[in-house]
Amino acid sequence: MSVWILNGLVWNEEAGTLVKQHVRTEGGNIAEIVDGSQQPDTAGSEVIDAAGKLVSAGFIDMHVHLRDPGFEYKEDIATGTRSAAAGGFTTIACMPNTRPVTDTAETVKYILDKAANEGIVRVLPYAAITKNELGRELTDFAALKEAGAIGFTDDGVGVQNAQMMKNAMALAKSLDMPVIAHCEDDSLVEGAWASEGNFAKKHGLKGIPNESEAIHVGRDALLAEATGVHYHVCHVSTEQSVRLIRLAKSIGVSITAEVCPHHLVLSDEDIPGLDDANWKMNPPLRTPRDVQAVIEGLEDGTIDIVVTDHAPHSAEEKARGPQLAPFGIVGFETAFPLLYTKFVRTGQWTLGFLLKRMTSDPARVFNLPTGRLEVGAPADLTIVDLENEREVRPETFASKSNNTPFGGWKLYGWPTATVVNGKLVWTKA
Ligand SMILES: NC(=O)N[C@@H](CC(=O)O)C(=O)O
């Protein structure tokens, strides 16, 4: 099966601009990329018209919650992968805080089988570091790797015990697997939901201090140095974490890191009040100073990649209000438009920089074959309308959940079609 994507705009790094090109896929790979001035012979091929639209390697999201098995009322593999495709994502890596926790080969296989049967993008499962994510006993890393897990993480909670984390890293290293960490010291958090900043002060709330995250980043950087494992920091949100990762990188520790769109575009001072739990996520929105630090971290390469931390929760759960509702916001369907509008259209970043952090950088960090728009690479492609402004309408999301603080925002950069393995899997209705 051959598909021509005609007249699209492809980012050209040398020229620093978009260039009109035609892209042909064949048998799941990119077969040809030709200059837009040519008239390719499309006889016998399927044709997708991308005139005036960006054609990029498909976006890769290395931190998502698909809630399947166990919490299918929030999301499942069918709806989660559709929401991903609607956001332009063609590969997603799902977190193990499912029910049961993804801590056995059986559950890893369940996810991979269901993704193969009902999913429309590539799904890469993480497995838990500890059984039931309780921090007490390591899972069977060798069996989980054998079943298809791509890394180990207890995301949702931090691994509280340093010796447990060190043992996990040593074992992961022996299997050539990465450890991915949700950095949070429970003893410093105790029931708070907002960060220690002006919002918490104004409302008399106990705050979550920056050290609760950074203390794990520092501890784990030392343990990664000692064990030599590839250590990846989840959803970096504080100035202190950025500083520690920068230092660790400078002395050659095998450390990489990610940041979420919401931590790049929102601070605690944007939270409108105490009524709406769609502003509650973990890590919490931090101070404007932290926002500046994570932006700079992403810009200078201290932070390697952008992830959404897509964390669907039901309307009922979020209606309990910020104190009682679970942490988390959905992210697939707003990620690229938010960052494109905030940083690219304003001229702070080139389009190439943003695309790199969402495609080839995650591929580099996690050794994936995708993430590059090149002849011979897997034909995972995203087509995006860069020119039309549209309002975020959570009620139209493909996700089962619509817990987002971005409803009503007017953004540019909406995906219009997504191709996975040479197959058109999603188009904007
Ligand atoms: N990020 C969140 O606020 N919530 C995540 C857990 C996590 O990634 O920490 C969830 O599973 O809901």
Ligand SMILES: [Zn+2]
């Ligand atoms: Zn987390």
